[in-house]
């Protein structure tokens with residue numbers, strides 16, 4: 001039985017806890033949150049021990065893996081401490097806030113001989129996997145251009161740390177990292193990126209990042225992320241090649257349609273896609289459990305999470321300077 | 333009863349020629365008077381089909397006596413010479429987009445029309461599309477507040493013939509498809525684009541001009557627009573392409589799928605499905621507006637200056653693709 005210490009009981013901590021409950025061979029043994037009440041509450045639900053201090057948890061529990069669902073600024077310290085205790089780490093995206101931090105995290109887990117599994121969950125969304133397999137099967141020939149869109153409400157309320165660039169990295173690191181990672185994984189390394197950021201807080205919070213990437217292969221990507229979209233959470237991907245075109249739009253792919261008088265969403269909820277038919281977080285975590293049990297190689301290599309971070313940082317720098325940026329190849 | 337505005341078509345090189353000829357025959361106070369073409373076989377066939385005289389030689393002074401206005405649907409790089417000749421003869425001009433292939437040509441066309449005191453219109457039918465007009469109204473009524481950002485596409489299939497010849501077309505997908513969206517947004521925002529960044533490639537069809545591109549256009553007000561003008565629709569795509577916008581403002585977001593009024597047809601044989609459009613005919617409205625502008629001596633919906641502004645964005649996009657940095661849009 002793989003023993004998990006779950007760090008963080010916010011939107012991702014709860015999502016991961018629900019997923020673990022359905023995955024055989026894994027148990028949440030400890031729950032950590034700086035907010036003691038939240039830790040106690042989730043620990044009681046899943047039958048684990050609550051903690052409000054990371055070292056105390058690592059000291060007291062014989063954990064196989066720490067699952068870091070803390071705000072991004074806490075990722076590095078959490079991963080390094082876990083590695084010191086010989087634990088594997090599952091870490092939510094983005095890996096961290098700077099390339100140097102990311103390199104340190106990779107070095108720490110390498111030195112400890114433990115796994116660092118980064119939650120680039122879009123790799124595990126079935127629609128994105130279907131596009132990837134069609135690409136592999138040669139159904140569109142050589143890919144030429146990729147368009148990706150991710151739009152949701154603006155995170156706010158208790159999640160206002162998202163809108164603080166020093167805490168979340170801003171929309172390029174926090175939201176668009178999903179698409180940056182997917183684009184790099186499927187179209188190869190980026191040569192340069194040009195990006196723009198539009199942000200307003202009055203009369204409502206609206207943030208849109210727009211990035212254009214030239215890959216070293218010559219393929220082009222254009223990626224848009226929006227916080228403050230008034231419609232439902234939407235993703236769109238279009239991959240065009242010299243032998244065909246693949247499209248997916250979440251608003252046009254709706255296997256179930258429910259109309260009901262439901263309670264309004266809690267303002268400040270973190271925008272998440274519809275998980276009611278397939279839960280990709282469960283698919284991702286089941287895969288990570290397989291990796292830890294020695295049954296699989298990780299689909300997400302730490303170097304890839306670092307490359308996505310590096311691209312996101314270059315995009316952010318481009319938006320800040322209004323100049324295209326060369327994307328440096330970072331050594332892990 | 334006033335005499336109809338007699339229009340000649342100068343060249344049938346462009347795929348839109350037939351649509352304009354059909355419209356000229358439907359608009360009440362207009363008439364299709366003649367056709368000239370530098371390709372005599374093509375021109376004669378066209379003239380026969382529409383049962384109008386074929387003009388073999390535009391240089392013959394009498395050739396210009398039989399009409400009041402011209403519709404230029406030649407190859408892009410030949411617009412300017414034809415337009416200048418028409419202006420010299422005192423004829424009004426409706427010119428297919430892009431207005432020209434260089435800023436110098438476009439400026440000369442605008443100046444020639446001003447000097448001659450004739451109407452110079454650029455064929456931007458999207459200004460007459462009913463869904464596009466509804467979006468204009470939504471924005472000017474304050475329906476989405478102040479505009480902040482726009483995502484847009486004007487995709488197409490690979491066009492035939494001279495469209496792939498850099499000398500005649502002046503470029504590829506960027507030249508062909510940037511101007512429609514730019515013109516719509518200049519109209520919507522009542523603002524000018526000042527800077528553009530572009531990445532281009534010819535990866536789809538491996539031809540002499542660009543067929544793939546992503547543009548990022550910044551307006552003076554700070555509105556940022558992303559645009560995909562690529563010829564990326566495969567031959568099997570159910571329509572020729574698309575024109576879509578998603579405009580985000582301080583109070584809301586409005587989306588436009590200009591050709592979204594469509595019925596889907598699935599053929600019995602093993603062949604691709606088709607989208608059968610049922611939107612109102614924007615080409616007819618374009619010709620109607622041009623004829624009214626000539627009659628009333630007023631500006632058409634989209635002028636030569638509008639055409640020149642939109643062209644400047646496409647040209648700056650090519651400059652950006654070359655320099656690898658955003659480029660200021662001139663003029």
Ligand SMILES: NC(=O)c1ccc[n+]([C@@H]2O[C@H](COP(=O)([O-])OP(=O)(O)OC[C@H]3O[C@@H](n4cnc5c(N)ncnc54)[C@H](O)[C@@H]3O)[C@@H](O)[C@H]2O)c1
Nearest residue numbers: 008009010011012013033034035069070071072092093270
């Ligand atoms: N993969 C995805 O789709 C996805 C979606 C949302 C968030 N995320 C990522 O997951 C991470 C967590 O995001 P979230 O939405 O769950 O955040 P959240 O704000 O909902 O939850 C964070 C939790 O961590 C606790 N906390 C904060 N600082 C702490 C500390 N120093 N020690 C212990 N506990 C602390 C808070 O009390 C809170 O309960 C972020 O890195 C975010 O980018 C990923």
